[in-house]
Amino acid sequence: MSEQPQPMLLSGNEAVALGAWQAGCSLAAAYPGTPSSEILPALIRWAERHGGDIYCEWSVNEKVALEVASGASIAGARTLAAMKHVGLNVAADPFFTLAYTGVEGGLLVISADDPGLHSSQNEQDNRIYARHAGIPMLEPADSQEACDFARLAFELSERFDVPVLLRLTTRVSHSRTPVVAGLERAEREVTGATPNPQKYVMVPAHAKTRHEVLQRSLARVARWGDEAPVNRVDDGVGDVAFIASGLAYCLLREVLPEAPVLKLGMTYPLPGSLIGGFVERFARVVVVEELEPFLFEQIRALGHAVDRLPAELQLGELTPDRLVHGLRQIGIEPTGLSPAPDEALGPPAGLPARPPVLCPGCAHRAVFAVLRKLKVFVTGDIGCYTLATLEPLAALHTCLDMGAGISQAHGISRATGGKQKAVAVIGDSTFTHMGMPALLNAIYNGGDFVTLILDNRSTAMTGGQDHPGTGTTLRGESSRALDFARLAEAMGAEMVMQVPVSDPKAIEAGLRQALNHRGPAVVIASGLCPLRYRVRTTPYAIDREKCTLCRRCLALGCPALGLSVDSGLKWPVIDAALCNGCGLCAQECLLGAISLADANGGDAV
Amino acid sequence: MANVLFAGVGGQGVVTASDLLAHAALRAGWNVKKAETHGMAQRGGSVVTHVRVSPDQPVHSPLIPHGCADYLIALELLEGVRTLWMLAPGGQVIADARRIPPITVTSGAATYPDGLEDQLRSRGRVLPATEEATRMGDARAANALLLGALGRDLGLPEDAWQSAFAAVLNPKALDLNWRTFLKGASGR
Numbered sequence: 001m002s003e004q005p006q007p008m009l010l011s012g013n014e015a016v017a018l019g020a021w022q023a024g025c026s027l028a029a030a031y032p033g034t035p036s037s038e039i040l041p042a043l044i045r046w047a048e049r050h051g052g053d054i055y056c057e058w059s060v061n062e063k064v065a066l067e068v069a070s071g072a073s074i075a076g077a078r079t080l081a082a083m084k085h086v087g088l089n090v091a092a093d094p095f096f097t098l099a100y101t102g103v104e105g106g107l108l109v110i111s112a113d114d115p116g117l118h119s120s121q122n123e124q125d126n127r128i129y130a131r132h133a134g135i136p137m138l139e140p141a142d143s144q145e146a147c148d149f150a151r152l153a154f155e156l157s158e159r160f161d162v163p164v165l166l167r168l169t170t171r172v173s174h175s176r177t178p179v180v181a182g183l184e185r186a187e188r189e190v191t192g193a194t195p196n197p198q199k200y201v202m203v204p205a206h207a208k209t210r211h212e213v214l215q216r217s218l219a220r221v222a223r224w225g226d227e228a229p230v231n232r233v234d235d236g237v238g239d240v241a242f243i244a245s246g247l248a249y250c251l252l253r254e255v256l257p258e259a260p261v262l263k264l265g266m267t268y269p270l271p272g273s274l275i276g277g278f279v280e281r282f283a284r285v286v287v288v289e290e291l292e293p294f295l296f297e298q299i300r301a302l303g304h305a306v307d308r309l310p311a312e313l314q315l316g317e318l319t320p321d322r323l324v325h326g327l328r329q330i331g332i333e334p335t336g337l338s339p340a341p342d343e344a345l346g347p348p349a350g351l352p353a354r355p356p357v358l359c360p361g362c363a364h365r366a367v368f369a370v371l372r373k374l375k376v377f378v379t380g381d382i383g384c385y386t387l388a389t390l391e392p393l394a395a396l397h398t399c400l401d402m403g404a405g406i407s408q409a410h411g412i413s414r415a416t417g418g419k420q421k422a423v424a425v426i427g428d429s430t431f432t433h434m435g436m437p438a439l440l441n442a443i444y445n446g447g448d449f450v451t452l453i454l455d456n457r458s459t460a461m462t463g464g465q466d467h468p469g470t471g472t473t474l475r476g477e478s479s480r481a482l483d484f485a486r487l488a489e490a491m492g493a494e495m496v497m498q499v500p501v502s503d504p505k506a507i508e509a510g511l512r513q514a515l516n517h518r519g520p521a522v523v524i525a526s527g528l529c530p531l532r533y534r535v536r537t538t539p540y541a542i543d544r545e546k547c548t549l550c551r552r553c554l555a556l557g558c559p560a561l562g563l564s565v566d567s568g569l570k571w572p573v574i575d576a577a578l579c580n581g582c583g584l585c586a587q588e589c590l591l592g593a594i595s596l597a598d599a600n601g602g603d604a605v
Numbered sequence: 606m607a608n609v610l611f612a613g614v615g616g617q618g619v620v621t622a623s624d625l626l627a628h629a630a631l632r633a634g635w636n637v638k639k640a641e642t643h644g645m646a647q648r649g650g651s652v653v654t655h656v657r658v659s660p661d662q663p664v665h666s667p668l669i670p671h672g673c674a675d676y677l678i679a680l681e682l683l684e685g686v687r688t689l690w691m692l693a694p695g696g697q698v699i700a701d702a703r704r705i706p707p708i709t710v711t712s713g714a715a716t717y718p719d720g721l722e723d724q725l726r727s728r729g730r731v732l733p734a735t736e737e738a739t740r741m742g743d744a745r746a747a748n749a750l751l752l753g754a755l756g757r758d759l760g761l762p763e764d765a766w767q768s769a770f771a772a773v774l775n776p777k778a779l780d781l782n783w784r785t786f787l788k789g790a791s792g793r
């Protein structure tokens with residue numbers, strides 16, 4: 001017997017990667033998205049530190065990632081595709097049919113949901129996908145389970161010939177909790193793909209049969225779940241019992257430490273006999289879950305008169321306070337917390353808000369300053385530049401999903417008979433994700449609007465990951481860099497322009513020209529993301545001799561610019577420690593009061 | 606059980622500071638769970654992290670319930686006051702006397718409130734951490750000073766902290782941060 005390994009403090013994402021590494025996963029594909037982005041980099045680190053041959057890639061989108069993984073599975077490799085919750089919408093097409101084809105090598109689909117919308121456009125509950133597609137689902141509650149369940153998922157996938165969904169949430173992905181795990185990896189031989197059309201060619205005749213196979217497999221998985229330790233009963237005292245999974249289970253344990261709980265690790269398909277046996281033993285059973293009444297409705301459908309938390313708790317993240325509040329509303333007094341949380345508490349009113357902002361020197365700022373000036377309708381997309389919707393820039397008017405901005409601009413132009421010309425802004429990474437087909441569609445259908453590609457060579461919001469435009473892969477190997485201009489030309493755009501973000505006048509001239517052009521125009525604004533590329537140049541400073549307090553510079557919303565009170569006047573100042581030296585404010589100042597700090601002996605604070 | 610809430614501004618190192626505490630607790634053999642904020646808020650927005658540690662009791666949830674924080678480590682005054690309501694009766698503030706005006710203030714739409722320091726001081730300590738760290742070599746070591754002050758109260762052994770610092774921090778920043786921590790722990 002080897003001695004017990006020391007606990008490690010891992011995030012849920014690092015732990016999932018460890019479980020996959022242990023299980024011998026040899027191919028992983030993903031598109032970055034909060035809160036899932038750290039899974040692949042963690043997997044690479046485990047392999048670097050402890051050995052193992054794992055191919056990892058940033059795919060251009062989640063659908064592609066899952067298809068790459070499905071190919072690897074057919075070849076016999078253990079494989080995973082990771083994404084944030086809305087990424088599974090993109091990958092839904094292969095996801096549903098993969099339930100029919102099943103697998104050779106174990107196939108793990110990881111969905112990291114975001115209850116409470118910490119960094120997302122919605123808070124959909126992806127557990128519903130598992131039931132809809134017929135794909136078994138595991139729901140870890142902490143990092144230890146994230147590691148153990150990831151490993152288990154590969155075994156289940158192979159044993160029952162079906163992909164497995166591992167459903168994380170922000171609080172599991174981004175919490176750090178102790179993990180005890182061995183650092184041994186089960187390396188597996190990848191034998192290669194052999195033809196098996198009945199299983200992998202989903203024409204109707206084959207698919208009908210496979211659908212039946214899937215139903216039988218799911219019944220077997222459910223019976224497995226009746227016995228398997230992945231679902232377990234915590235015995236307790238009292239005749240009110242609970243059924244819970246994931247984070248909700250952790251909160252419940254804290255709030256009611258003595259209560260009997262059926263803790264479900266596998267939440268689809270449900271272990272019917274286990275649930276039936278549990279429910280029978282108690283006078284009252286309450287289902288505690290976050291977001292949709294997913295377990296509640298299924299358990300009701302099994303014929304058990306279980307209870308649940310008040311429906312209003314379905315919105316937003318479940319927190320200890322909201323759980324306490326909900327339990328009280330259904331007549332259950334929490335015993336575990338002291339002091340009991342005070343429901344009336346909340347942040348004080350009247351404090352100035354601190355919304356997120358574009359970084360100092362961000363390449364996007366100049367572009368939005370120009371768009372604001374042009375007073376055009378701007379259809380936006382997903383990325384850091386969504387922040388330009390806030391004051392003082394306030395120059396972005398839609399944000400729906402990845403790639404939507406281009407199609408929305410096309411729709412606006414078509415619906416108004418060309419009278420309103422919108423500008424669609426989209427980041428470089430988002431463009432490769434889903435902007436490409438949208439642009440092709442708009443050009444093909446005679447769209448009359450401007451597409452503005454913000455090319456900062458980075459998937460910036462999620463941490464600066466590479467993508468086809470950067471010409472570097474996840475593993476740091478150099479690759480071909482996509483040429484956005486040539487691509488747009490090849491798609492048939494008649495006017496294609498490139499402007500540097502360091503030159504707001506060129507951006508404005510380019511945009512005006514593009515707006516005057518009839519037909520689809522593409523403007524590519526290039527400038528590196530200073531956070532990702534650690535761009536840092538000499539800061540600027542303001543010369544009070546020349547400054548007339550007009551505040552034009554402040555309207556750029558740069559966090560390095562602020563006000564300082566001196567002799568009764570509020571002077572604009574630049575915080576030299578924050579300023580990135582992009583020079584945008586200097587160009588915005590009509591009086592030449594702003595210049596490089598060492599050049600004018602100004603007020604650098 | 607000690608509930609420690611960290612509050613600050615995205616980019617200030619809130620996550621790293623709370624990592625140091627969580628790792629120190631792990632190394633001392635304590636139970637620990639920690640919840641972080643990533644994504645959008647990291648672009649200069651309000652950031653909080655929750656750390657819950659206990660030498661003997663199990664830690665189930667990574668989230669601190671409302672009004673149950675035993676310590677509030679505020680890396681910035683406004684963020685400290687914004688999260689003060691999370692503090693339990695008798696809970697302690699350990700704050701840096703640092704002001705970072707948010708964009709709503711720098712753009713002229715709102716003003717940075719007066720009296721924040723007093724509000725925080727009435728519930729604990731406000732230390733010149735950034736000032737001190739700048740004097741010692743780098744403003745970015747300010748958080749270590751606050752952790753030093755916390756460490757004294759919490760009763761985690763010093764070697765656990767030291768090994769956490771070595772595990773989490775960049776070797777180049779280690780020496781200064783450790784000296785700043787000791788300075789904070791000395792209470793002088």
Ligand code: SF4
Pocket residue numbers: 357358359361362363364384385456460461529530531532648
């Ligand atoms: S991370 Fe890059 S793209 Fe995002 S706001 Fe900062 S500078 Fe701009």
Ligand code: SF4
Pocket residue numbers: 360361539540556558559560561574578579580581582583584585586
């Ligand atoms: S030069 Fe001006 S706009 Fe650019 S980062 Fe510095 S203060 Fe901000």
